[in-house]
Amino acid sequence: MSGQTYIEGWPGVEPVLFLLSLSTLSLSPPAMFWISMKNEPKQVLNRTLWFAIFVFGLLGTSRGLDEGNISGTVAQPSFISKFKLHDPSLSKDAQANLLSNITSMVQIGSVAGALIAMLIVDRIGRLWALREMLVIWIVGVIVQITSNNVGQLYAGRFVAGMGIGQSVVIGPTYLAEIAPPHVRGLATCVFSGSVYLGVMLSYFANYGTTLHISNTSRNQWVIPTTLQIIFSGIMLIGSIFVHESPRWLMKIGKEEEAVETLCKIRKLPADDLYVQGEILMVREQIEREKQAMTGASYWSLFKELLATPANRYRLFLGLMIQILGQWSGANAITIYAPSFFQMIGVSGQQQKMFATAILGVVKFAASIICAVFLIDTIGRRRSLYSGITLQFISILYVAIYLAVVPNNDPSRIKSAAERHAGVGAIAFIYLSGVGWALGWNSIQYLINAEIYTVRHRSLASGLIMTVHFANQYGNSKALPSMRLGMTDTGAMFFFSGIILVGLVWSWFFLPEVSGRSLESIDEMFSLPWYLIGRRGHQMVPETSAAVQIAADEDEKKGGVVHVENC
Template sequence: MSFLLKKIVHNEAMKSDPKEIYGWRVYLLACSACCGGMLFGMDSGIIGGVLTMDPFQKKYGLYNKPADDTANLNANIVSTLQAGCFAGALAASPVSDRWGRRPALLISAALAIVGTVMQAAASGKLAVMYIGRFITGVGVGAASMVNPLYVSENAPRAIRGGLTGLYQFFIVSGIMLAFWINYGSLLHIRGTAMYVVPLALQALPAVLLFIGMYLCNESPRWLAKQDRWEESKATLCKVRALPENHPYIEEEFRDIKIQLDNERELIGGSGIWDLQREMWTIPGNRKRAIITIILMICQQMTGTNAINYYAPQIFQNLGVVGNATNLFATGVYGIVKTVACGVFLVFVADSLGRRRSLLWTSVAQALAMLYIGLYVRIAPPEEGKPVPAAGYVALVCIFLFAAAFQFGWGPVCWIYVSEIPTARLRSLNVAFGAATQWLFNFVVARAVPSMLVTMGSNGYGTYIFFAVFCFSMGVFVWFFIPETKGLSLEKMDELFGVSTVVSPKAYDPERGSIQKSDQEKNETGATSTTIERV
């Protein structure tokens, strides 16, 4: 495994790392946690197809209604999940900080299972459907916040991007499975079971997440934050598959201890208001928080979830007729996303880097969306007529957009926001990022049905709107996003201009803290001094 990785991943950190740390254990841990991503993917992918099924429309009063009324009801059903996700992402931060990353993921899985059961059993009652999707959303949102955090805190630095990006791979895998579950249900199931079976299958990844996290360890960095140093080191040794006295373990554990002590000297309190003050009053921390929020806004404003949620309707607008054909095209779209994301994680994530991935995919996504918008505006598809050659190019652009998103703005945003925060603020920072992502996910899910109806013929203005946003995102990355490839989590403070003047020689391994001599205290002050480089 180590030899293969060194051939694929061009990363300086791997040259000095022991091969044992790239064993099966760290990959199994990441995959177990990333079932939370599959949960989100299946929830978002299944609902789009279910909304187009005749038995569902008849059962929930959507059949033969005016286009505006149907669009509003569809938007309400879809976006209720995002409302729950927003609440779950914010609530997960204090839970994961107080009780741990692992218990937070277990709770997320349990909530998602309960909400999924309610959706499948709603039987035409919109109120029950809304409540079930909201509860599922709380579980999905909490998992989306804790999952990248948990994986990044366990991952070796050289492959942290790939392992954290697995979250996005599991999302698109869930979307792909959802699309084909919908297609199979449409072909082979009749009656209300046609939509009940897909809704019930949303619980599968939640069950896998619960079982996987029950068998996994807690994050060694979270244990260190709780001053459970022996457990932290034992867990680190287990995850890295190295003995306690190995130089790599000693170095990584020493970096964890030094950073935590530096942070505690910088601001002694650990309450929510202390952390908020630390995040927003120190320029380097504030810069990271703002970058996190903007990246997550941009991720949603690419328009990717407009396609995920409403792919059948979008394919119909491009001239693809028939519900079965639409769902088949949607299934192919899911395959493209999954394959592209897998290629990115294996060959690109820790080689090309975060910054360049975001830059080139911004342009690629914008060009794909712009062509679709111009095609729908200039030569809109006509009912009863075959799709012209330009229309097939537009369909290809949908698939090219999906592939480009998986090479940049899909996985890289989750990688970046989970690795740049300082240790004390990592949970809070990722919570802000996840909550922002879900808030704008909600905005997109709620707005797109109306946009497709009102923004020009066949909604051409919708695609142009997202194209303009994609171009502007590239400008933002060019000026404000530094590269983090190959850096340890403990080096992020230095990259963003926040460090503490502490001599590494003053570290006391017995006490797990930094001891300063009288001379050092006179030179640096009674407490640590913060250096701002931004």
């Protein structure tokens, strides 16, 4: 294979660039998120808010940098040699087990990390929880890059996971609490989009070291891993200049500080109707919860989550989104991307790494498009339906391709039709990444941060994210064995079946909460369970407290005010 060709029958990168251009067709500035801004003064979209979204949104890179890095690292010749991944004395099953242990060790640590975040994020606040997790993450990375044996590598990845696992609780919780309702989807999608910024950068870092560093040098895998220290340092410095969540401050009784902080984030005075309305909504919900249940322990909070139909429905949504999303195959492709490209006919180390890097670009671009153009404009459900449908078609095509065109014999010469079908399979791997970014990847963080009350948000987010990482661990641990036992074809048909089930489930059960205040979402869950998903957004119209205050004042003056439902 020549240096100009990295895919059989596919010279150059023009088709890849064509795919990227397709993802941006028909999108114009009027489709931006701000067309949904209603009843919000223009001051709320300010540099203080955007910087806070940047710092906490960048937390998503913790997951992405690790997933993208380990994907390329386990395919680097220097890493394979150092940790004996292809040791001929080991059976195929033993080699698969060693590989899955290395890749999945962060997920085991992340389960512990999510539980830690659940316990501390309400005790020390969102800001100090951020700093604590970054320090743990840095320590884990240092242990990894100094590893000389598998045991130390396991330990480093486990410790790093304890930090990374906290990010999915701390980041979305903070972002949902400080963002105005109509940009809350964008803010949380900055977090999910940052996952693929990390993936993309790690993919390219591994591609670069494959090209320029010897296969015998440990720097081939150490240098890409150090990206994680750079990003954690950026967030640590950035945390000095952001404010604590006003909702958390009010929850712990620091109401004066909460109002002062909210005014700084919104760039509005304390007597502004918008600020008054937001404070009123938060205060009323917190007071209502305090009156109903005071002095609650974690155990009693957990029992509360199971005690009422509304809370059980919330838990049901969170659990099913994690199970269906994690077993759709998207994370398996992210973590084992070079192996997937080899599966469908991409050969050569540099070629696999380059194809993998392009996958990172596609996922990152799709996540940005979703955050800016879709999630707060067309709504959560429509974005999810579009993403799941695209992902299903893509994975099903790859499964059919693998069933029809055998790829396990490298000496076999493929026909022209088979080569063209192979190009299609590679394109659909990229499109499956677009579907995942538009669908499950955004929703799994956004809905989890939106649907719980202030009282239960940290506990519920921690529990759901524990399930998230447990499923991710099971997925990354199982895939090497699935490919041996079910074959590549069977594994892809399995993933496509799960995706189809997810599409049907989300159509019936998932409510639309786009543009709603966190407090009004609570009212929607008081409906009967069979109405929440399909008709909840219609039966519980949203009217912001700021508009209601304005209406009350105008009514006292004998005037008329137009109140617009969101």
